[in-house]
Amino acid sequence: MVSEPHAYDVLRWIPALPLAAALVHGVWLVLVRRAFSRGLVVALSCGSVIAAFALSCLAFVELIQLPESERVLSDALFTWIGSGNFSAEAAFRLDPLSAVMTLVVTGVGSLIHVYSIGYMDEDHREDRGFQRFFCYLNLFTFAMLILVLADNLALLFLGWEGVGLCSYLLIGFWYSDRFYAYCGSKAFIVNRIGDFGFLIGAFLLFWSLADAGRPTVAFHEIREAFPAIADATVRLPDWLAFLPGAPDWKLATVIGLCFLLGAAGKSAQIPLYVWLPDAMAGPTPVSALIHAATMVTAGVYLVCRMGFLFDAAPGAAATVAWVGGVTALFAATIAIVQTDIKKVLAYSTVSQLGYMFLAAGCGAYSAATFHVVTHAFFKALLFLGAGAVILAMHHEQDMTRYGGLRRYIPRVHWVLLAGVVGISAIPYVSAGFFSKDEVLLSAFLADHIPGNRWLHAIGVVTGGLTAFYMFRLFFLTFYGAERASRDALAHAHEPGAVVMAPLYVLAALSVLGGYLGPSEAFVPVDDANSFGNFLAPVFAHGGHAAHHVSHATERWMAAGATGVVAVGILLALWLYVGRPELPARIAASAQGAYRALWNKYWVDEAYDALLVRPLVALSDAVLYRGIDAGLIDGAGVNGPARAVRALAAGGLKHLQSGLAQGYLVIMLVGSALVVGWLVG
């Protein structure tokens, strides 16, 4: 438990800087309606984000100089909402977890900002687009920082919605294309479903805490007050009686499930993952920043933040773990057959997020966070690299039209290789290895999760699949026959330095990033797992302490996983470099399975048929035609107007004779009546 936090008013400037930049851009664009020069835009936006990164580093240094038990910086601005016993402060709080998230957001964020300069420079669809894009990016950075720095649930929700909004804006950035606009709306709406869960959970939590006499939304106070309601139960309605453990559930479980819904929405887990693949409609840097590195990890962050709650609610925790595991496998299988390079990356993101949920569900929050970080590295790299490829191929995203590009864009080829290696968890040379190892280990050890061994197996298999489809992507793009058209290849060129520089940095990170906190099992240094230890105070574990296995076992397990990975890689090599004609045949022979994968298990279609169409029909028929147009407009708005008009035209108008004295008579009659009422 942390003691009194140290006031540190640099924190407020970390989100304030991007906000300022965004405001300048926005106000200028809205009021003046002319664009800045691009140099000025770059200076403002990138400058602000890089400055924020520098400040975060400052804050981080400040933080680690404190003794381990009291590593919390706080910066209270003002009381945001104060009403009765409810008060939400606009206050920031930097503990190790949010420190890590902040560093990732600002660090990777600034790299992607720099990259965007080069990427968006090619975009001439709209003359103010460049500034608009950076305005949105800054706004997103601000919201994301609010999210991770928030001291309480309310403020976190502000950031939560903010990132959702920016994601919507950026997915639909090229809104002139109806499909892109549709994708944006889809993302937003699906997120709303999650937000609904989040809100219910938050309200339940606050409500129950208030009943327990501790009304608060601040995280540390919730955490202190939580034991008071840890064992409270709720009576489920009868129609839910079929659920396990019915009719009485622990309150914590219900809240946890609500939060899980929210997290699933934000982090694209089953059943709410469907928006993420479509989110690839946005510009590639957006996919890298929002839909790979930062925003989608908000769900994971929320689960970790609420770790104490999930510890107290094994049912919820198990659900989280299983959702994560299933999602990981499910998405990985889909990714195998996709041919759109960004779609592949999208599904791999979903699958990696599944890993994180898996770990979080198993109570290994530090492992989950660790994977968040490493994933931010290599997935950002992969997206940006893919972006570079797409630029080189003039916005052609279909991998079947690539092939043999390594001769044309060798540098991109090398950095992308680093990314692929990073995600494929190749021992010692990839960031993914150490984090994924911890994830799997946590699943293996989490005996309180029913079927945790199965989860472990799923993780291992998914690892293999991951390696397979990533290398498939790599080989399809850079090796094999040149399937692209002549002139496309003729114009294929390496991107400029401003694009490459971030790629190099990220490449280095995705290869070496794992050494932030490798397990002692692989790096014979005591206290090598500095990352976990650093995060430890945040996740003071309840009930089940993470009991360890011998390093030998750990090594054996890692070896097994690596073996599966190797199989995946070799398979990819054989299929897409050795015998390029095979995959088509396999697909032909396994029609059903192939089509199922190719069509993503028809999930979108199912949702469309089961939910969207009925809902749209209902809204159109009842809500719009019936209630809105009929009841509200007809009876509520136009009705009185018509009535008054009829009345006036019918007789009242004759009162307005234009003869002043007539009005005076009426006035006097009125006053006479009033005085008469006084008389008695």
Next chain:
Amino acid sequence: MAVPLEHVIALSGLLFAIGAAGALARRNLIVILMSIELMLNAVNLALVGFSRQWGDVAGQIFVLMVIVVAAAEVTVGLGIVIALFRNRETVDVEDASLLRW
């Protein structure tokens, strides 16, 4: 206080009634304005009476305000009368009934 307040208020009411009747019955716009002045004066009288009754100056302040308002009203009202006369050659209030349905 020379007389009981009731008498003052009665006088005020009487004057008000006279003014109201004039404003109602007469058709000469100028006379109507004058009748309104009379009504205002009646109100002033009541205010002064109450101010004396409670020994509070506020009532007289109100009277000053009323006087100012009356002055403004007369200025504009007579301006309107002149404009009306200039355009319609009349000061009959019943001829000035353009603002109707």
Next chain:
Amino acid sequence: MSAAAVFFYAFAALAVAGGLGMVLNVRNTVAGAMSLVLTMVALGGVYVLLEAYLVGVLQILVYAGAIVVLFLFVVMLLNLRGEAFGPERQGFAKVLGVAVVAVLLAEFVWLLPGAFGAPATPPEGFGGYRAVGLALFTDWLLAFEVTSLLLLAAMVGAVVLAKRSIE
């Protein structure tokens, strides 16, 4: 009956007479205005009897001295001699109106007896220009300023209305 009371009733009679004269004098607007002056002056006297000295003087100064003169001025400007009005419209409304006024007055008088208690003894210098002025420029300053704005507006309005043509 004290001398003050005598004066009060005398003034009251004058005021009522003047008012009636103004309202009933259909033939001659100027005479009506003059009887209105009578009312104003009489009311000024009443105010003085009610120890509202400043108000009394201002009553005469502003109403009698300025406002009614303005009326007279306009009457002369338009040179209205007698009133040649067309046939009466809404005569019924007027009869009704006068009746209502009578009713109103009756109710009023009905309410009056014993409505008020004994008068307070006013403070020193009550109703003098010092007391009123102090109150006006301390407690009622805002109202005072606002009335100045009102006057300005009225001035502009009168000029615009009465001007033959706005250049």
Next chain:
Amino acid sequence: MIVEVVVKMLFIVLVMMGLFLPLITWVERKQAAIMQDRIGANRADIAGIRAIGLLHPAADVLKLLTKEDVVPRGANRVLHLLAPVISIVPAIVTLAVIPFGGRYRFGDTTLNLVVADIDWGMLYVLAVGSIATYGAVIAGWASNNNWSLLGSMRASSQMISYEVTMGLSIVGLFMVYGTLRLPEMAAAQDHTFRLLGFLELFGWVERLPGWLDWLRLPAWGIFLQPLGFILFLTCIMAENKRPPFDAPEGESEIIAGYHMEYSGMRFGLFYTAEFLEVPVIGALVATLFFGGWAIPWLSQETLVAGVTPAFGAGFATGLCLLLHVVSFLVKVVALVWLQMLIRWTLPRMRYDQVMDLCWKAILPLSLANVFVTGGLILLVERLR
């Protein structure tokens, strides 16, 4: 009490109407004659005694009384009769609040030489003056004559306008004296101030040399409010509608203005009103700006204190009273003379010039006067 009031009334009215009024009609003639290098009225005689025309006033009265009293056709009789009365009454009642002497204590009785010593005397004067407008206005209307109508319209607008500025022009004086009560105003001027005292006040010199203490001025309104004096005199003369402000009756344009349809004593009343206004104005201006009854450089205390040892308090006070009344009358005479001078010197102003003078010159000046005076008062109080 009542007796005292009646006595004062009789005194002031008799002095003004019985003494000044006839004399002024005579002076008007004579001064005009002198200034125009003529002999002037000197024909009226009783048994050959002409008495340098001093009998003319009596002759005038006789003439006016015996003339035919004409009421034009179509005129409103009542108003036609009422108008002259309305116009003369204010002039007379104004006298009620003007002190023609100070307060004097004889033993246990004090004598206050003013008919009505009311706290809001100056307001009273203004109010009464505003009533005077109706005389002219009604006269013109009631005579059913377009020239008269024009005259009364001129009169009404002119008098209303100048009332405003008249009130404003003496606000500075009110601020200086801190009262509206005329006797207090007069008493406030019954002392002197060092001419160069402001040098000390503003700290420009440490201490004035002693002999400069003799360099004193009576604390009269004209020294404290010179601009106010000029403005006020102009306004009140315009109120009186005598030349150069007699556009309402400008015979060259609108034959005789509002009183052209009047004859006999009715005209006489207008005439009387005008002439009576002259000494009344004199008295008022004297009280406001020339110390009223005060004797310059010789204040009441000094006088009483000086005379008492020799002849006793009663005699001293009586002497004081006498001297004060005399000095008051002297001042009035001087001011009457001044008005005559102006009246016979300046030509008649055109109507638009009259209005311009009021609204474009006097109004701004008097406002400026108010602000400057207020600023000075604040400054002085700060420095004290």
